Amino acid sequence: MTPKRSAQYNPFAAAILGAFKEECVSQSDWSCYDDAVSTIDAWFHKYRHRREQIALGGLAPMEYRVKLLQELAA
Numbered sequence: 310m311t312p313k314r315s316a317q318y319n320p321f322a323a324a325i326l327g328a329f330k331e332e333c334v335s336q337s338d339w340s341c342y343d344d345a346v347s348t349i350d351a352w353f354h355k356y357r358h359r360r361e362q363i364a365l366g367g368l369a370p371m372e373y374r375v376k377l378l379q380e381l382a383a
Contacts, residue, residue: 328356 333352339345357371365373 325356329353 329352333349337348339348358369360369361367362370368376
């Protein structure tokens, strides 16, 4: 049995955290807190609105959400 606090319990959270660490944290050299906040905000905005996800049929998460809500409303 996999413990709830392990990455294997929630592979979706593990995937986003892995991408965040690889694409944002490890490539950044922040000199102050405000630099870190603005870089992190920009990365999450890009992830939600522009980064295509294979698991979502090639759509960005927000595009997929809109499509799903439209299908549910129909």
